[in-house]
Amino acid sequence: HLATSLPLPSERDHLRPSIDLVVFMIDIKSKYSLKNVETSLAHVDASFFLGKVCFLVTGVGRVNACSIETNAVCKLGEAYCSPVLFCELELEGTRIATAQRLVRMLRICAGHIPGVSALSFVSLMRKSDDD
């Protein structure tokens, strides 16, 4: 399901299946997209931040078109205990690899992989901080 911002319209609440993973997309060329994500984050229930949220930064292939500091996005990821993925949608290779990665994460969040839950993402993130 694709949305330009949160909260989702309440009219369709009863028709919507349960949400397993929220991916916030930030376009490195648009400051507006970062602001939009920051405002939308406030509408996400706290329980999602136990591994069911991730940030996807797109457009990273063009360094010269940056309107956002990557540092700012990484800090956002740290603040919300959620992983930050970087990709370039215009390149087929990374696009496919990123999509596969997201699907793998989604399967874990939806409970399809026995023995691994969304909480694993949180502990993985903490490990890299301690290094």
Added chain:
Amino acid sequence: EKADPQKTAFLLRKAWTLYSVTPLYRFRRARLRDYARLLGAFIAAEKQKGLAVEVGVELDIKVALSSLADLRGSELDQAALLVQLSSRSKASSRSSEDKLVWSGWFCSVFGDDLSENVPEQFTCLPLFLTHGAESYTSLVGSWFQKTFDCCFRRLAISPLNLSWMVAMWAGCKLDRAASAVELIFSVPRLSQPLDISYAIHPEDAKALWDTVQKTPGEITQEEVDVFMDCLYAHFHRHFKIHLSAAKLVKVSTAIASAHCDGIVKILHSQYLPGVLMLLTELAISQIQ
């Protein structure tokens, strides 16, 4: 470091195309005349090969290389190097007929980040600025690359860096009436390209910056963000357009103007070192 305004006057009010240059290997200041002669011969040879620059009139290109001792940040910087190509019509051999057709200069203003880490035989002049035909730029560039084993790359300026520039320059104090602070945005993904020009009265821009900046002489990313957000919010209030979703392509102030393709114009000699310091930093980060 105050450069003699007379010597640096030629830098002002010209559109300079920017490049980053890796350190020059075995460059000797004492050999400037030799280098000028060699470069002149190289250009003449390339013209013979048919890679000629000027169509029509037969022109002799004379090369002059000089050092600009004052154009540097600190004693740790190398003095700037100026390359000038002048043409003299074959018909007349009087030197008063010489016409400047191309100029380029290498410089380093507080470029310690680069020069600290480089072996002795290398000369660090990471910023290269050119004015004149692109064909001459590529001739001069090829000769330097062959002779000193260095590498030139066009220096693009990202919207992030352009917003630093406009915040810094809009906040500068100027004695006389300044021109407007202008930001030009290009809107992506439209069938017809659309450019938005946002002009702000220079006093308003400076007043805004003064309320944002906490420590004089120091600028942080947060302060630049707040400054830009105020400008975006003001524009949105009036026109319901989110400039933050568009691409900032050019900024223009009374101090200087800069375009994302790596073209700058410096208008005020007082702030020349400051502007060059920022550009040197960008060139160094492109090299590293």
